[in-house]
Amino acid sequence: MTDSRLPAAPPALHAGSGRVADYGRYEGRVFDLSTAAWDGSRGAFSPRRLQRKGWMYFGAFTPRYMVGYAVADAGLMATAFVYVYDRQAKKLTEHKATVPFGFATDFAPSPDADWQLRGGKRHWHARPAGSGWDVRFEAPGLKLQMEFRDAGPGMTAIASSPGRPFHHTWKLCALPLRLALEIDGQRIEQDATGTLDFTLGYPPRHTDWNWASLDGVTEDGQRIGVNLVAHFMNGHENAMWLGDRLLPLAQAVFQYDPAQLLQPWRVHTADGVLDVQFVPEGERREDISVGLLASRFTQPFGRFTGTLKTTDGVKKVEGFGVVEQHHAKW
Template identity: 35%
Template sequence: MPPARQLLRPLHHKRWQYAALAHEHYFIGVAVVDAGWVSSAFAYLFDRRQRTLLASFSADGLPLLATRMENRAFGDATFQRGKQRIAFRRADNRLELTINTDALKLAAHLALPMPEQTLAVIAPANWQAHATHKSSALAVSGFAECAGQRLSLDGAIASLDASNGLLARETSWRWASAHSPALGFNLQAGYMGDAENAIWLDGELLAVGPAHFRYDAAKPLAPWHIHTDDGAVDLQFYPEGARGENKDLFIAASRYIQPIGTFTGTLIHPDSGRAHTVSQLVGVTEDHYAKW
């Protein structure tokens, strides 16, 4: 590696741990991020019945001070700023997630995925290389509290995303993810190319081709069409609402929107050709640009 790249390497090192909890009545998204230049965290709860955010927390902090994060996938990750705290803690065969913020409180146990059902990818990215680990549908237990309500996590489906790598100063992507015990998918167009595009069918993890996201960036709550070149994925996404954020911290910036909604369409087994129907599967899409 050239000396200049070696000096810049710590600033290009990006790590994050993300969890999604999808339920018939709500959707929860939470992440801890170490972006080299800056660290951040967010947590939100979207009420699917009212189609509104009941709770939303977001904060930034200094790297190495606000955030502590293990390099192993699905390991410990903590963000703390004052009394606001988000923490993932690895404990045997589960990940313990706690959120203690003014907007949202949560205590949950997430079952860790089996190795054979974990998407694990290392691939060239837009600066050097990036690794990601993503789970299929996971069991979850616990509760969340916000807006004067206490919500049981019984019946929710969890999924995890642990990413770690060396990315360019400017990085952008489109992403879609949704899971049930019978099927699920992770699709991305951007810095990783098609390396992390995969579907889960009856517990089997299968690679699929490059993904295309057809949507109106000016109207992200209009329906999306997502498909892959190999015909394995053909989905319509119907947003119910979204969480978005635009940040400019001078040395870093982020613009993204993450619509929450349902997917309908077809997943086809790449080898057998068997079609699996997707019907109102709860999940998210994302359009993200980062300068970090």
């Protein structure tokens, strides 16, 4: 594994006259995320409503609990979900919502935005706080708060999108956070680690991907975070957080049975630097079909073990995380 440094992210998504900044993989985030050059009119059939997608995803991992949380502006509709898996009790608690035109036309997706969605008695709210984020959910039977602390500049990827302007994502892995849960009358507070995924772009009308977000340690005690994607983004967003370093990874290969997603997965990079077995303990799935939009989404969560090749030799790695199979028409 080479310890190559990623170039700094461009200051803006646009490079003048509506031209997209150079495609590639960068260290740091893009701060000017204006999509006005591509969004067209403010009507229901504008690119802003029909093509542009933005979301914030947060994951948290402890030896007992796994948490997934997302709020998404999909143009014609907004969606959100949260789940908590109690490994000790083998219990999954989940809430979700779909709200037509849930975000205003002038909503500008950003890590600095105030993301809120209500669905009945369920309330999702994620906002920046200090150098991190305050992420909350409240519904009968479940209250959740994740206080994320910033952990470095993160990784930006910008890729082409056939027939559409571009696709962009910013990821942070191995983030320290404080997790507070109030579930079934019991309150739990724990330190945890987790991941953040901010995405803003214009994905292809038909989109497929596999994704893995892994959080763990090496056998010599280094914190490791991994983000891998296949079939999407041209491999630009494959990266690893190892200690205080952010390192690029090669193309990702996902080997699993699509008909048996709770069987073990093998996830590795084409150059053999990372090779892990992921063993699901449960899954969160959803099948949405609303007008022009459809999404078939499955996110198994569980444990991983494997090896990492470094300049110091091969090291064993282990931890927790999620993998994903996603088919979308949007």
